Amino acid sequence: MLQVTDLVVAYGSIEAVHGVSFEVGQGECVALIGPNGAGKSTTLKAVCGLVPIKGGDVRFEGRSLRSLPGHEIAHLGISMCPEGRQVFGEMSVLENLRMGAYSRRRAGGWQSDLDEMLGLFPRLRERIGQKAGTLSGGEQEMVAIARALMARPRLCILDEPSLGLAPKIVDEVEQILLAIKARGVTMLLVEQTVSMALRVADRGYVLEAGTVRLEGDSPSLRGNPEISNAYLGH
Ligand SMILES: Nc1ncnc2c1ncn2[C@@H]1O[C@H](COP(=O)(O)OP(=O)(O)OP(=O)(O)O)[C@@H](O)[C@H]1O
Ligand SMILES: [Mg+2]
Numbered sequence: 184m185l186q187v188t189d190l191v192v193a194y195g196s197i198e199a200v201h202g203v204s205f206e207v208g209q210g211e212c213v214a215l216i217g218p219n220g221a222g223k224s225t226t227l228k229a230v231c232g233l234v235p236i237k238g239g240d241v242r243f244e245g246r247s248l249r250s251l252p253g254h255e256i257a258h259l260g261i262s263m264c265p266e267g268r269q270v271f272g273e274m275s276v277l278e279n280l281r282m283g284a285y286s287r288r289r290a291g292g293w294q295s296d297l298d299e300m301l302g303l304f305p306r307l308r309e310r311i312g313q314k315a316g317t318l319s320g321g322e323q324e325m326v327a328i329a330r331a332l333m334a335r336p337r338l339c340i341l342d343e344p345s346l347g348l349a350p351k352i353v354d355e356v357e358q359i360l361l362a363i364k365a366r367g368v369t370m371l372l373v374e375q376t377v378s379m380a381l382r383v384a385d386r387g388y389v390l391e392a393g394t395v396r397l398e399g400d401s402p403s404l405r406g407n408p409e410i411s412n413a414y415l416g417h
Pocket of ligand 2 (some may be wrong): 223224226266342
């Protein structure tokens, strides 16, 4: 479904991603893991058209996204739940979720999707009229995930959904990710909680300093001593 080939991304004269290749198949959940500054968010932004691609290519269902603007990429069915959540703080939970539905090709049916999202996130149902900026971190993450899903994405990209959340809430996020996966949504997941990422994802790639260092299915990455020493030692 998604093929990233020799991707190069630079900020001005500084290259952050130096030829990254990976792919995500239909219905798969693929994790990108790696230390701070490895280029994970930059890679996701390049897929979504939020930073220019300097070299290589990103193909979605065979079509190159290289020269497409972000809103056209969203219309193709790629939706992003960004790092740091970025909910619209002055808008209510309901308004945030409606915003998510805007990138859909057909506007209809958003109310039934809203009901589905509120079933998946009962806590948001209780807070539907509350300003998103006044929600707790975990609740804001739920808004960000639900907003991304309101676009009915074919590919849902999530950048560190568990960042800054208490362990109990991280467990809740894990359950939510598993529920989304069970609905057949194709997912590309960046996570610093590597143990969680490798429980949710089918396969993973380890990015270090802008290149892919390792790749494999989740059980083999979990069993790899380099991974367990660097990322699972807690
Ligand atoms: N807007 C920007 N301008 C200049 N450099 C940037 C910009 N965004 C990211 N970088 C640099 O690109 C590199 C990769 O950053 P990126 O945010 O992709 O890392 P990351 O793997 O997502 O890290 P983290 O785990 O901390 O979120 C870093 O060296 C960072 O300083
Ligand atoms: Mg990041």
